[in-house]
Amino acid sequence: MEYALQVKDLSKIFGQQRALQQVSFNVKKGEIFGFLGPSGSGKTTTVKILTGQLLQTAGDVNILGKPASKMKDADLGKIGILTDNSGLYERMTVKDNLEFYAKLYRTPTERVEEVLKQVGLADEKKKQVKKLSKGMKQRILLARAVLHKPEVLFLDEPTSALDPANVQKMHELLLDLNKEGTTIFLTTHNMEEAAQLCDRVAFLHEGQIRELNSPKALQHQYAKKTIHIELKDGRLETVGNDAAGAEKIYQYMQTDQLLTVHSDQPTLGDIFIEVTGRKLA
């Protein structure tokens, strides 16, 4: 198995504050991995350590096989980062902003046109950044993060300030990048986003991982063992998700009384509450 990220027993203490406690997980190459947790749970601290911006107190963090703390320029070129501390030059045009960063990353400036098309901003390239909407600015930041074609892309709450249409657009872009082979590490407190995008998710609570699996496997694991049925005469019944329940449903079908059948499928949000005892947002 080839891993993009390997994290073992990662801890971070700020003064008296334990931000992360023995966090361990691996991210496979080509995966979209979701790191989910409420405010203050340690998501940004993790991203900062993974991207070499902050040193851990203890534990091992490897990116593409090398320790994060020892990344050199050539290694940094393999990662892209999108966080909310923008760094865009508001008075410069979209194109000039990206060309500035292309030069900084030693990427051919022709790549700017390519990413602008990819994020749907080719028509906006001559506009000043300050004249663009929040959703557009976020797409410029994504364009900037992928200018140098990183192998691993880190996104810290990429959609938290966006409206539903822009969230959808962002999701499509991320799925496209992933299809091209980019590994994505995403922090979010949006459970629907995680369920829609992520191959696997980790639930972070008070600096510790409390669950880690694919959204489907978690939904299966935490599924309620009941099925709700509605009969044609309006009666509602709940039966067990077992042989006796199946027999009852079968009888209602045979006598043509059955209208609808619903299983209790928990959302990721329901599961997070069950696991941690608290809501995400």
Ligand SMILES: Nc1ncnc2c1ncn2[C@@H]1O[C@H](COP(=O)(O)OP(=O)(O)OP(=O)(O)O)[C@@H](O)[C@H]1O
């Ligand atoms: N530089 C710092 N100095 C002291 N404490 C810090 C520092 N950075 C983070 N912390 C603390 O570490 C804990 C985790 O913070 P972190 O920013 O990683 O959480 P988060 O999950 O990203 O939250 P949010 O969703 O609000 O961004 C919090 O209790 C926070 O107050």
